[in-house]
Amino acid sequence: MPDVSLSAPLTLPNGQVLPNRIMKSALSEALGTRDNAPDERLSRLYRRWGDGGYGLLVTGNVMVDHRHLGEPGNVAVADGRDLDALSRWAKTAQDGGSPIWMQINHPGRQGNPVTTVGGTLAPSAVGLDIPGIPAPRAATGADIEDILSRFATTAAVAEEAGFDGVQIHAAHGYLVSQFLSPLTNLRTDEWGGDIEGRARFLLEVVRRVRAAVSPGFAVGIKLNSADFQRGGFSEDESREVVSMIGDLPVDLLEISGGSYESPAMMGTAVSASTASREAYFLDYAVTVRDLAPHIPLAVTGGFRTRDGMLDAVRSGACQMVGLGRPTAVLPGAARDVLDGTVTALPSPSISVPVPARFATHRSVRSLGGLLDLQWHTDQLHLMGAGKDPDPARPVAKTLLSSLQRNGIDAFTAARRGSGGGASSPVGSAFALARHRILDPAVRLVRSRTGR
Structure with missing residues (x-):
């Protein structure tokens, strides 16, 4: 060889x-x-x-x-x-x-x-x-x-x-x-x-x-x-x-x-x-x-x-x-x-901010994986804006930016009469986890960001 x-x-x-x-x-x-x-x-x-x-x-x-x-x-x-x-x-x-x-x-x-x-x-x-x-x-x-x-x-x-x-x-x-x-x-x-x-x-x-x-x-x-x-x-x-x-x-x-x-x-x-x-x-x-x-x-x-x-x-x-x-x-x-x-x-580990007893739940794991994707998308958007990546970016900011990019309606079960939420990767995960994870996560984001 x-x-x-x-x-x-x-x-x-x-x-x-x-x-x-x-x-x-x-x-x-x-x-x-x-x-x-x-x-x-x-x-x-x-x-x-x-x-x-x-x-x-x-x-x-x-x-x-x-x-x-x-x-x-x-x-x-x-x-x-x-x-x-x-x-x-x-x-x-x-x-x-x-x-x-x-x-x-x-x-x-x-x-x-x-x-x-x-x-x-x-x-x-x-x-x-x-x-x-x-x-x-x-x-x-x-x-x-x-x-x-x-x-x-x-x-x-x-x-x-x-x-x-x-x-x-x-x-x-x-x-x-x-x-x-x-x-x-x-x-x-x-x-x-x-x-x-x-x-x-x-x-x-x-x-x-x-x-x-x-x-x-x-x-x-x-x-x-x-x-x-x-x-x-x-x-x-x-x-x-x-x-x-x-x-x-x-x-x-x-x-x-x-x-x-x-x-x-x-x-x-x-x-x-x-x-x-x-x-x-x-x-x-x-x-x-x-x-x-x-x-x-x-x-x-x-x-x-x-x-x-x-x-x-x-x-x-x-x-x-x-x-x-x-x-x-x-x-x-x-x-x-x-x-x-x-x-x-570098290999940042992005996870959903939930109690440890919920971390292995299928919905939480799915949402965690898709938040990871969105966290990395945030880095691309920073560079697209002429800024440097932010390896220390908190996951709470990623959740907020995902909501801003897609809108809260992207993660609900009914949107514009389509019968479902957005089926982009993050939208699909939120549609799955909304009632168990999203609402508490949004409250968490608001408490951390004051918004």
Whole structure:
């Protein structure tokens, strides 16, 4: 096995060269305008990351349809209306020397019901296992064709705007992964059934996107190792999908896992032994290395030490190390790891301020995980405002900022006649925990902030 360092460049199948082996993985920024366009806040944030020494920057969710957003503040790209703003976004990141890929996505049943026009849709009319969230309608053949075309269009606009590639989001419970899961895809037509039928949508998205862009433009995929739900998308099925992807012109495959019902990507649904060591999904990556040998693998989730990252790359288990939440508090994490300034990355622990006897309750754990995400989103918003991250930010401030961003109605059981609360990650958790946790938590925030 060659002795590969983290600073070694990586040449992708399409010829694009990434300057090193550390990737800033997607984090949902929620910094789009009211019209879902990028603005100066995203440029400020990506200027920080662009100067951070990463071999690759992957944006947060960019939705392929303005009518279907995962959360308020998503950027959406369905045509060239925001081409100038998108170009500024891409150039800001590239000025620091890092390539930037746009992560393209459709939320499916995880769409925010308040911002969704015409209701959410999914492969089948299977709702989230979260009380108060309305069930989606089953996508028609015309819906599927429309969405496939939208993925291709978004990729073409990304290339025109100057991005270096796109990453198709096929993980974390969004639409593409909904097609993959037997829990959410009950179809009996060509888009459902066995794993070959359920994988058809992902494979067709890849083909449409690849046909819409030039050969030098990169096309990547983010795929779950599993969705960590009983009867759901399993590691065995995931390996079958990797084998299918191996026959396509894919430039980088990022491995993650879980969904917002079972957030393994945050270490909360994996086993205790897995969560206690670095890289939750590295063992799985080793098992698929030979199934698509020409596609470089990136693994995201749990990397915190320079030695752990170096061992993963040197062992050949993966070719890229993905960093998510650490980059929200240390935007120059890659540079600091590569030059030896930092040997262990910060890993703040965010928890719900409730008595210890309630801490293991399912609702509390769910809310705690989603507050963790929102705490890190707060850090992105600070950088978007031109400020530094605040690693000491109290969780009470995060709860307040979440309420301010989404509104108190986002967390109630009935909103604008939708029949449910917001199904962004934080909205879903609040809908689940409102009566047992939210009201006391709001009182706590008010008592601490005087508001």
